[in-house]
Amino acid sequence: MADVIKKNGEFFRRFNPLRIIEHQANAITFIVLVVTGVSQKFHDSAWAEWIIMNLGGIDNARIIHRTTGLVFTALTLQHILTGSYGLIVKKWMPSMVINLKDFTDAIDNLKYYFGITDMPARCDRYDYKQKFEYWGVVVGGVLMIMTGLTLWFPTKVFHLIPFLPGQIIPAAKAAHTNEAMLALLVIVIWHIYNSVFSPEVFPLDTAIFTGRISKERMIHEHPLEYERLTGEKLRDDAGSEEGKGPEGDEAGSAP
Ligand code: HEM
Numbered sequence: 704m705a706d707v708i709k710k711n712g713e714f715f716r717r718f719n720p721l722r723i724i725e726h727q728a729n730a731i732t733f734i735v736l737v738v739t740g741v742s743q744k745f746h747d748s749a750w751a752e753w754i755i756m757n758l759g760g761i762d763n764a765r766i767i768h769r770t771t772g773l774v775f776t777a778l779t780l781q782h783i784l785t786g787s788y789g790l791i792v793k794k795w796m797p798s799m800v801i802n803l804k805d806f807t808d809a810i811d812n813l814k815y816y817f818g819i820t821d822m823p824a825r826c827d828r829y830d831y832k833q834k835f836e837y838w839g840v841v842v843g844g845v846l847m848i849m850t851g852l853t854l855w856f857p858t859k860v861f862h863l864i865p866f867l868p869g870q871i872i873p874a875a876k877a878a879h880t881n882e883a884m885l886a887l888l889v890i891v892i893w894h895i896y897n898s899v900f901s902p903e904v905f906p907l908d909t910a911i912f913t914g915r916i917s918k919e920r921m922i923h924e925h926p927l928e929y930e931r932l933t934g935e936k937l938r939d940d941a942g943s944e945e946g947k948g949p950e951g952d953e954a955g956s957a958p
Pocket residue numbers: 733736737739740741742743744765766768769771772773775776844847848850851852854855879880883886
């Protein structure tokens with residue numbers, strides 16, 4: 704079954720090879736899109752001119768951006784289709800779906816950070832911060848695809864939906880360019896911090912390369928999943944009641 708975390712010595716399997724390839728493919732296409740897109744946005748700057756000239760000129764930069772945009776579109780579509788198929792047909796556990804516990808976990812962690820309680824939130828396969836980032840990527844990705852295709856094929860958009868106002872084109876440009884900057888900042892500040900510079904993983908969180916994490920990290924970061932997979936109880940207070948997680952006992956997950 705896809706994405707099942709299996710006990711493997713002192714390590715737990717977290718990502719299957721397909722998920723690992725998917726992540727690296729997304730990372731590479733995102734970097735190419737940022738380099739070729741942001742250099743067009745700031746074309747007046749010396750660094751942007753340097754990038755564009757080294758890509759062989761503005762026409763090449765635009766061709767690379769659009770072609771990579773198609774790869775990004777294909778990756779996003781395959782992710783959404785695979786995830787939907789897994790959830791609906793294969794009955795994967797909806798581990799990326801936001802639920803009420805994510806909100807109470809965020810409040811519990813705030814209380815913990817302020818010293819009001821002794822115990823941090825007990826999270827399952829994905830915690831609320833990971834879900835927030837995941838949905839930001841999915842929703843932001845769909846927005847980039849829709850606005851990118853609108854910029855690429857402006858007349859086709861009006862053939863498809865004739866009643867759209869003309870302002871949709873400058874609006875698509877504003878959304879595309881600003882969401883690009885937002886995505887870049889979120890990746891550089893949030894994602895790179897969490898996966899490289901955070902004291903808990905420094906110098907690198909290798910989980911997305913090896914597909915596995917240590918038992919210590921499982922217990923620390925995903926105690927509910929650890930309890931579900933091992934049948935072991937980590938603590939005896941009221942929190943242990945949640946050991947089977949809000950989605951039931953089926954081991955499996957959304958992508
Ligand atoms: C996360 C992914 C993406 C990022 C970060 C990104 C970034 C950018 C940026 C910064 C610009 C310049 C906007 C400006 O001049 O103000 C741009 C332009 C453009 N982007 Fe993207 N983009 C992404 C995905 C896509 C996709 C998926 C497509 C199409 C399928 C696309 C198609 C375009 C087009 C057509 C332009 C106008 C420039 C041109 O004619 O080539 N982009 N992009």
